[in-house]
Amino acid sequence: MNTRTDRRIRIGAGIIAALLALGFLLGGILVLLVATDQAPDVVALLGDPYVRSILGFTLTQAGLSTLFSVILAIPLALALHRARFPGKRPILRLFLLPQALPVLVGALAVITIWGRNGIVSDALAFLGLPRLEVYGLSGILIAHVFFNMPLAARLFVAALDRIPAERWKLSGQLALPPLTVLATVEWPALRTALPGAAALVFMLCVTSFTIVLVLGGGPAATTLEVAVYQALRYDFDPGRAIGLSAIQIVLTALVLLSTFLLGRDPAGGFGTGAAARRFDAQSPVRAGFDGLVVLCGTLFVASPFAAILVSGLAADLYRLAGDAAVLEAALTSLCVAGAAASLSVVLSALVLMAIEALRFGDRKGPVRRSLRIGLETATSLVLVVSPVIVGAGWFLLLRNVTDVLAAAPYVVVATNAVMAMPFIVRIVGPALSEASDETGRLAESLGLAGLARLAFVDWPAMRRPLALAFAFALALSFGDLGAIALFGSNDFVTLPYLLLQRMGSYRSADAAGLALILALITIVLMGFVERGFAGRREAGT
CATH class of the missing domain: 1.10.3720.10 (MetI-like)
Incomplete structure (x- = not known):
């Protein structure tokens, strides 16, 4: 594979990733309009x-x-x-x-x-x-x-x-x-x-x-x-x-x-x-x-954070930690967060590599510039769309195709993944751009393409910020209440949704304990995932 073919593949993959994210967002709104026939x-x-x-x-x-x-x-x-x-x-x-x-x-x-x-x-x-x-x-x-x-x-x-x-x-x-x-x-x-x-x-x-x-x-x-x-x-x-x-x-x-x-x-x-x-x-x-x-x-x-610790320690943490509902909600949250963070990181990385490929193309013209600006804009447009609307649209569509309760986790995972993309792009993007500025020309002159370029140029630059980005996306999805607030049920409960239920039933002690558990798991997840991706030596610097 030559560098020109590699660049085209990167650009195509990034465009597809951006279209998938935007299609999910705009498609949810369109589905809601069509399904309800209410303009x-x-x-x-x-x-x-x-x-x-x-x-x-x-x-x-x-x-x-x-x-x-x-x-x-x-x-x-x-x-x-x-x-x-x-x-x-x-x-x-x-x-x-x-x-x-x-x-x-x-x-x-x-x-x-x-x-x-x-x-x-x-x-x-x-x-x-x-x-x-x-x-x-x-x-x-x-x-x-x-x-x-x-x-x-x-x-x-x-x-x-x-x-x-x-x-x-x-x-x-x-x-x-x-x-x-x-x-x-x-x-x-x-x-x-x-x-x-x-x-x-x-x-x-x-x-x-x-x-x-x-x-x-x-x-x-x-x-x-x-x-x-x-x-x-x-x-x-x-x-x-x-x-x-x-x-x-x-x-x-x-x-x-x-x-x-x-x-x-x-x-x-x-x-x-x-x-x-x-x-x-x-x-x-x-x-x-x-x-x-x-x-x-x-x-x-x-x-x-100190207030969470003090009020949470006053609760019956031992009972909460052994509560079947809490354990099931925590496992559900981990599964949802892991799937959403993985999907979000993959889509964001594809978009970023496409942006860099467009920046260093051999034929820089208005089309390439427009594509690059379009990809950069697409990751920011996510911030202007309500996840509640998006989730509601896809939920109504899937209700006519499959069991609505079975479809809810997929809607929540996709929504959380897309909503985390702007933050991942802003964490990983500067490092990848800096690496491209320093070694991009040299890599192209040496004919590095495909997996070789990914291994020797992109991955060393992205590894550390990608660890932070994945941990950040994992924490965002793990503690999200926006999508689950609309689709949560007795059969689909995450820790934030369970916390909201305990607050609604005026069980303040349980709510304080769950808040501490949720915060501790979030912090541990960020540290563990970042250290695992970035390596012990880098994570400790």
């Missing part, structure tokens, strides 16, 4: 005062969540990048966990810390101040900042890591003061990542489901995503659900389009936390301020 009346929905209030609250909470997450992430990212202490890498690892933590568990932890009977409220009451009210907009904002501020901080740290070493050397040789370094070196890098990070956080907050479902506190704090779920689960009004979803898709697509027009990747790159070598002068005052910022940020992110 959405978007104009009528926009004329409904209640829908307008939902739209207004969706925009308000997403805008404020994005603003607070980004504003807090910028000084935290700067402080982390400047910091020179051994614990920097574990902190960056900690900042990855909120996105992988089951959202339901995170919401319970936020209630434990910030709720009316939480730790912060107790401290305020001790000082004679009023207690906090976590249900409603305030609780949603706190939870969104907890989940998205560390994500934005990692994106900004990755942007700072991409600053050429020559700039740091020059700033050190010129002995530039800290403010000058910020203005001439750090801020330009942050500014390039700012639109993409803000757009990603905004889209995640617009499509937020579990947080709003748990912390919304009533109709006044309902988002479009929750309204879609209510229209399908309780009213079974597919026309209204699709109409609300269409409004949400247009809304998030406009944000995505504006990001592309700005010339920025809407999801950026996560990076793996590699230490960057800086040569700028140290300042004791700045070092002290940076240390305080890192400490506050770490405490904010770590406190919910």
Whole structure:
């Protein structure tokens, strides 16, 4: 096989993978339209005062969540990048966990810390101040900042890591003061990542489901995503659900389009936390301020994990661990997560290798450029589609073909796999792109193709980030509640769904214990899988 044939195979496989993902998403919506024969009346929905209030609250909470997450992430990212202490890498690892933590568990932890009977409220009451009210907009904002501020901080740290070493050397040789370094070196890098990070956080907050479902506190704090779920689960009004979803898709697509027009990747790159070598002068005052910022940020992110641990240990963990329902739900979650993560990694890797093949094609023209942009866009468009709508469409189709209960796990696996793709692409993509820039031309000149190129060029570059990506996708799927909330039943129960059931029956002690079990399994899975893929030596660095 020559390099040209290899490149064509990669491009074709990537296009097929992207079409499968988009076909699953768009096909679910189309199936729902055809199966129910109910076209959405978007104009009528926009004329409904209640829908307008939902739209207004969706925009308000997403805008404020994005603003607070980004504003807090910028000084935290700067402080982390400047910091020179051994614990920097574990902190960056900690900042990855909120996105992988089951959202339901995170919401319970936020209630434990910030709720009316939480730790912060107790401290305020001790000082004679009023207690906090976590249900409603305030609780949603706190939870969104907890989940998205560390994500934005990692994106900004990755942007700072991409600053050429020559700039740091020059700033050190010129002995530039800290403010000058910020203005001439750090801020330009942050500014390039700012639109993409803000757009990603905004889209995640617009499509937020579990947080709003748990912390919304009533109709006044309902988002479009929750309204879609209510229209399908309780009213079974597919026309209204699709109409609300269409409004949400247009809304998030406009944000995505504006990001592309700005010339920025809407999801950026996560990076793996590699230490960057800086040569700028140290300042004791700045070092002290940076240390305080890192400490506050770490405490904010770590406190919910501590709350999960404390409240979970107070439950009867021994009884829960031996409960047949818990064991069966855990096994179901592991099977679903493993299948979804494997499928997602395969599809994402095919798309990424196609993108790199298009970048280094021997005939770079408008068609190849359009294909590359199309593949890059396809992995981001996943973020604008409601998984509830997608799952409902395929569920209705499979109901006419096979046993509906037997089809539910396949729908959940496929939905979780596609929804994890944007994150996998953003974890693995930068490493593969860097490897292609460094060795791509040499590999083509040597005639490396097929399995030889994969073994000597692609796999060494992807191995470590792919381990992180697989672990991340596994954790996302293991703790997902979006798809299972619609299709869960007595015969198909995952741990998050069982936790939701125990919360609904006011068994708070069991819920706390299950939250701890769910969080521990998630963290262990991430560490075990990443170490197994990346190797003991690499995972421990």
